[in-house]
Amino acid sequence: MANIKDIAQECKVNPATVSRALNGKKGVSEKVRSRIISCAQKLGYCKNPLAAGLITHKSGIIGLVVPDITNPYYASVAQGVSTVLRSAGYGTFLCDSQRRRDQEMQYFGMLCAYRVEGVVLLSVTAKAKDIEIFRANNVRVICVDNPISNEVSTVLNDNYQGACDLTEHLLRECSVNKIAAVMGTPGAETTRQRLRGLEDTLKRFGREESLVKVFNIEPDYDHGFELTPEVLNTGADCLVAINDSVALGAFSYCLKHGVDVPSRLKIAGFDDIAAASMISVPLTTVHQRKFVLGEKAAMQLLYELKNPGSLPMRIELLPKLMVRASCGEQLKA
Amino acid sequence: MANIKDIAQECKVNPATVSRALNGKKGVSEKVRSRIISCAQKLGYCKNPLAAGLITHKSGIIGLVVPDITNPYYASVAQGVSTVLRSAGYGTFLCDSQRRRDQEMQYFGMLCAYRVEGVVLLSVTAKAKDIEIFRANNVRVICVDNPISNEVSTVLNDNYQGACDLTEHLLRECSVNKIAAVMGTPGAETTRQRLRGLEDTLKRFGREESLVKVFNIEPDYDHGFELTPEVLNTGADCLVAINDSVALGAFSYCLKHGVDVPSRLKIAGFDDIAAASMISVPLTTVHQRKFVLGEKAAMQLLYELKNPGSLPMRIELLPKLMVRASCGEQLKA
């Protein structure tokens, strides 16, 4: 593959001039510049960003860390991120930690070794101290969903608002009596905000006592399935799940054991994954703009790379309630 | 971050010796080697693979091209690939083409620019000519699912066998009479093999006339849903779908329109995505080992990188029939 020297030779100029011309820097006459550019095209020149990065300290690579690319939520975010990065000419270095802290840590080291310029971090386990390594190596970090440190920007869904909207709907239009909340890791920001939205709204309606029980589980399909009999035992007529996977698990349990949804148990979730609308009683859930979330995170990172002095920000996306069938028919005014 | 020079200085040796020691090359006394290694650890040295790659032509980066990371099938394959690459110390450069040929092409160029050592290619659109660019730049390619060129290795599921197993089950244990096949792109290898397996098995049982109709559609949920009334009109009592998304779409249609599954229509799919077992009548489908597929592809690529002279291979994984409820109860012998 042709390099900058080949072009210089061909055009009878100095490599430095070629570099200037190709990078759009000033100090090159339009005549030579166009000559160089067309020559580069002719030779099929393609700059080696790695070599350039060696001196500019800009590798053109961004790290993307996700807990599990197999989870449709993370996959959508990843797609948003990589789309923006591609159009900006950046490469995406994918790190799937498989929810394991040791692997995540190993990846952090690799990312620094490869001199990534920044990283988009989706992690449920990392703590502020864990991302020190990035600051030490001068790589910008953007957190998604989980605001790990207030020294870096975070982009996330307004989980609080989403939970408020959902709860209000449950109260006003579905006439629920007893709610059981099935949440995820107690420490996680997502769990915290969604639960707070639920509780605050209940209070606002003077219905605090309607929350009969709060569970904390591994937030996936299987655990949702297993927990459901316990939920039923509480006498709750409504299950609010931390996400759609859990809700789907609960729904499957009901299906298998003849528990009618929504008449005996209403079920609501969060995220609006594809499967949510595919089941026999489509799930009422809080839609999250996952792709956009990824886009915003990448855009913010790119912005901060261009403006190194910029201060951390918090960007929140507004959620949208998707009323379907799993919590009963919506009453029309 | 400390570099090779810092270590050389600290240990009062030449940078070249440090390089030799750290890379496990011979020509360094054990004494100095261990001194250098412990010094490197002390300084938190971390080799810059990009700089090394400049001279060795080994960037340590592998490209992974997928049509849509949002699709659970591709996500699982991707996870298998990146897991293997990580343990081998390679980085994964993610390219999500979003099923667009132009984006895929743009990525091909980027991958070459970044001097990736190889690429794992999942593409439904690329032709042999499109991957010439990789050969020209000396980057190894492994195809997954779709054998684009016989100059490169391919790893794929034995789609033919899977279709044979499924068809035999349908014939012997579900007593189907009329089958409608809902396939994907006519040219795609996956479609071809699955259809061939279906036809050959029918023939083997002397039941060619049981295949009443073959449809070709965009193989996703929505198109599966829309096509179903047409399928019903053919009088078929069994729908064999090219994948689970299509099968799920068909199932939703039946649910909505009171068509009983399996008594009026039996439905079978391919892939065994998570949602397949979540619906009210769990789907009979052909399980594919997606994660393993990714692992094998990455391992083969790594192998070929180590043995540059090795000839192309074809690796097939055996599928497994998952008998669930959507084609009727399995008769016990």
Add this chain to the structure above:
DNA sequence: GTGAAAGCGCTAACAG
């Protein structure tokens, strides 16, 4: 066994 020197492809000073 170790050091000196050259160079991978590129950019950034500094001259001219």
Add this chain to the structure above:
DNA sequence: CTGTTAGCGCTTTCAC
């Protein structure tokens, strides 16, 4: 405006 020079961090001859 353009050329010269040096150097990013590393590896690899080739001497000694």
